[in-house]
Amino acid sequence: MSLLAAVGLSQSFGGVTALEDVSVEAGPGELVGILGPNGSGKTTLVDALTGMLRPERGRIELGGVDVTARGAAGLARLGVARTFQTTRLMEPLTVGDNVLLGLHCAAVRRRRSRLQLVDAMLDALGIADLDGRVVRELSHGQRRRVELARALVGSPRALVLDEPTAGLFGPDAQAVAQLLAGVAESGVAMFMIEHDLGVVAEVCTRVVVLDRGLVVDQGPTRAVLAGDAVAAISGELGRDRFEAVSA
Amino acid sequence: MEGSRPLEVAQQLRWFAAARLRRHARLRRHARLPTLVVLLVLPLLIPSAHVASVARTAATYGVLALGYAVVLGLCGQFTMAHAALFGVGAYAAGILAANLGVDPWLTLPVAIVLAAIAGAVLGLSALRVAGDLLAIVTLAAGQLAQLVFVGWTPVTGGNAGIPDVPALRLGGHLLIEEHELYLLAALVLVLAVVCLDRLKGSGFGLALQSIREDEVLAAANGVAVGGHKLIAFALSGAFAGAAGWLEATAIGAVSPTTYDVVLSVLVAVMVLLAGAGRVYAVLAGAAFVAVLQDLLSSLPLVETGAIGAAIVAVIMWRSGVFTRRWRPAL
Structure with a gap:
């Protein structure tokens, strides 16, 4: 049974079709990779899944309930967290405060307990030493991890990630990918836009391929990555790297 | 599990270091209030x-400016009608005490609640417009409030205002000495500082700051952006209402000319001079404006020039001249 699903989504912007009858779903413990070239509708799909965008047609379901009209804040309160393609953080505030914002909807009310959760999450992401630092001083990779910490700290039911390993390299990207796989295994339904096919092959349970707003392929990771749809867009997805990883 | 022991120790050390940093920040924060109290005692000597x-x-302006710091400093909403909210508080105190004979002390909660409601109504505009447009819309709202203050003569006294607001009485003693009135204003100011400090450090304060930084980010974390904005405007109004009550009961009169757009600009200057989100620096901004006003009161032309310069400074701040956002026009 799916936990977070988009059913028959269609959306266009000024005559350009961004999504056309797109249906995707992620069940508890599933990490669904979303692949596609630039302009294929990936971010539009993520925006719709997280209530940032109300689609022209179709609906968003959380636990089988239609939540299309709930909006971004409403979906966040229901346990849908997200990260952004370009990191969005409170620049003049500290790392700790930024992660603390992820607990805005959490049932934990005591400040001390909240701070302990923040500490634990920063530690899990290997950035405990950044706690008191102001976000605007951080590198791109550090910012990416702070954003991830903020999304994860509230123990969301569903998580939608827009290129979570962008800007991270080698062991750092690997560590974040493993962390996300672990989060999914704990029962969280996850969607993840990702260009690094190595990461997709390693952690995703299923993959959806979008092209010009259409779902051109979806299914188990290995089968989809070996299929024609990925081959057709491999130039933009770093297929060489995938082949190197899977070899 | 011998192998995991060093990791556990390392984790505990990191948590300890983070907790120590927070404790130091808390100590610094806690040292500020006693310092403020000492500074507030000086004029009494x-x-x-x-x-x-x-x-x-200065203390009254401080309360007013702290209210503006809630809506601008924490929530990032640039409004230009703060003087009107100040006026609502003052008129509430004046009308109830002078026209209806209510004990002036009892008019304080009414002034706060009415100004908070007026603030929330003003905040409705922030649900539809933002940035400079919000400043223009609220500027117009402030002018409308002025029209009401001047035009609703049977209630507000029109251009003459309310000339005979009764003085506060404490156990049979009338509070009319300047030092006593200052002490009262200073007490209200300390209370306002404590409230704002707590607000800033709370989850609600963090949510307001997230709205200031990025409304999309705030919504993605479950912050009800519209609702939080309305509450910020209402809180801001509550502070302004308390300041208005202080002004009306201290001066013993309410005059519509006090609550015009010039005062709104001055409040913006008080807060922006300090850096909008810094509670204690905002008080320095308020004191600076009050002292400057006093020094220039015998030089009306210079005072007008200073106000003009203040307006230019606010506009320049909005265009980002004082920040890294500014780029010269090509």
Whole structure:
């Protein structure tokens, strides 16, 4: 049974079709990779899944309930967290405060307990030493991890990630990918836009391929990555790297 | 599990270091309030009614500016009708005490609640417009409030205002000495500082700051952006209402000319001079404006020029001249 699903989504912007009858779903413990070239509708799909965008047609379901009209804040309160393609953080505030914002909807009310959760999450992401630092001083990779910490700290039911390993390299990207796989295994339904096919092959349970707003392929990771749809867009997805990883 | 022991120790050390940093920050924060109290005592030691009067104005402006710091500093909403909310508080106190004979002390909660409601109504505009447009819309709202203050003569007294607001009475003693009035204003100011400090450190304060930084980010974390904005405007109004009550009961009169757009600009200057989100620096901004007003009161032309310069400064701040956002026009 799916936990977070988009059913028959269609959306266009000024005559350009961004999504056309797109249906995707992620069940508890599933990490669904979303692949596609630039302009294929990936971010539009993520925006719709997280209530940032109300689609022209179709609906968003959380636990089988239609939540299309709930909006971004409403979906966040229901346990849908997200990260952004370009990191969005409170620049003049500290790392700790930024992660603390992820607990805005959490049932934990005591400040001390909240701070302990923040500490634990920063530690899990290997950035405990950044706690008191102001976000605007951080590198791109550090910012990416702070954003991830903020999304994860509230123990969301569903998580939608827009290129979570962008800007991270080698062991750092690997560590974040493993962390996300672990989060999914704990029962969280996850969607993840990702260009690094190595990461997709390693952690995703299923993959959806979008092209010009259409779902051109979806299914188990290995089968989809070996299929024609990925081959057709491999130039933009770093297929060489995938082949190197899977070899 | 011998192998995991060093990791556990390392984790505990990191948590300890983070907790120590937070404790130091808390200590620094806690040292500020006693410092403020000491500074607030100083005017009481100077046997001059004039100094006490200026200090009272500074304290009243401080309460007003702290309210503006909620809506601008924490929530990032640039409004230009704060003087109107100040006026609502003052008129509530004046009308109830002078026209209806209510004990002036009892008019304080009414002034706060009415100004908070007016603030929330003003905040409705922030649900539809933002940035400079919000400033223009609220500027117009402030002018409308002025029209009501001047035009609703049977209630507000029109251009004459309310000339005879009864003085506060404490156990049979009338509070009319400048030093006593200053002490009262200073007490309200300390209370306002404590409230704002707590607000800033709370989850609600963090949510307001997230709206200031990025409304999309705030919504993605479950912050009800519209609702939080309305509450910020209402809180801001509550502070302004308390300041208005202080002004009306201290001066013993309410005059519509006090609550015009010039005062709104001055409040913006008080807050922006300091850096909008810094509670204690905002008080320095308020004191600076009060002292400057007093020094220039005998030089009306210079005062007008200073106000003009203040307006230019606010516009320049909005265009980002004082920040890294500014780029010269090509």
